[in-house]
Amino acid sequence: MSHAGKARWGTLVDNDHAVMLDGGPMIAVADARWLPPAEPGATIFALGLNYVDHSAELGFAAPKRPLIFLKGANALVGHGAATPRPADANQMHPECELVAVIGRQARRVSITDSLDYVAGYTVANDYAIREYLENYYRPNLRVKNRDRTTPLGPWIVDAADIADPQRLALSTTVNGDIVQQGSTADMVFSVAQLIEHLSSFMTLMPGDLVLTGTPHGLRFVAPGDVVTCEIEGVARLVNHVEAI
Known part of the structure; x- marks a missing residue:
């Protein structure tokens, strides 16, 4: 690519x-040495169960409104870096996600104008650890806020270069084996809907990140595994797993 x-x-x-x-x-x-393409102080939003097939895979109906949680900046790590897997985490798996990067202040934005507030797009691998999961809808802190468990990057592609963020193929491989395949067309709530929703009750600022959820496919990883998340027209994000 x-x-x-x-x-x-x-x-x-x-x-x-x-x-x-x-x-x-x-x-x-x-x-x-790649750094995550994120601004200091940015708010990081993430979505639970935002793909119909992933909700079904976990035994849930698609949510009726966005299921949003926040992530800390220390969870981010750059392209090519390592993500630690705790010794008791035998059910840790990657999640390929399209990330919308907010380009200008947004408050009470209509859905028809929402994408005008996006500066660009990047890729996240938002690892989950099933043993630590207490709430599928809004995961607890130690599932989604562990240090270096959210590779991001390698770069941000200008929004103008993505004709339609809802028509992008996503895939994840572990050591070359395909473990996730999907399309952003299968999102429950589109990028535009998410920006409209978030900006209806809070102000979005330049540099804020919106991780938009992941399609179906669970593959538990082990130390030494190489994980690649790719989104059509955006980027290929590579990361490897290490033991701690």
Whole structure:
């Protein structure tokens, strides 16, 4: 997959084999240490059960209104980094998610204007640990707020380069085996609906992140596994699992 997008501190060039740093030299992608493309202080929203097939997989009906929870910034980690798996977490699995990045202040935005407030899109892998889950609807802190359990990136693609965020294919592989396949068309609540809903009761700020949920597919990972989450036209996010 080739992108002409921006990394956090530079521009991807040469068919994604190199990064030209802002005001600096060009370095090979393989030599770069990727940071999550998120602004300090951004609010991170995440959705539970926002795909019809994933809700059915877990034995639930699709929710009638968005099931939203918040994530802390320490949960984020960049492309190519490691995510720790606790020794007692035998049911930890990846979740590929489209992320909408808010571009300007939004308050009481109508659904018809919602996408005008999106600066761009990126990819998240929002790992879940089933042993720690106490509430499927709004997961407890130690499921979704553990350090480095939400890889994000590698970059943000401009919203103008995504014709329709509700027509994107998603996939996850573990060591090359496909474990998730889906489409953003299967979201219960679209990106536009989520922005309308959130902005109806709070002000969204530039840099805020909206993780929009994951399609069906559960594959438990082990230390040493390499996990790749890919969203059509956006990015391929690679991460590996390590023991703690």
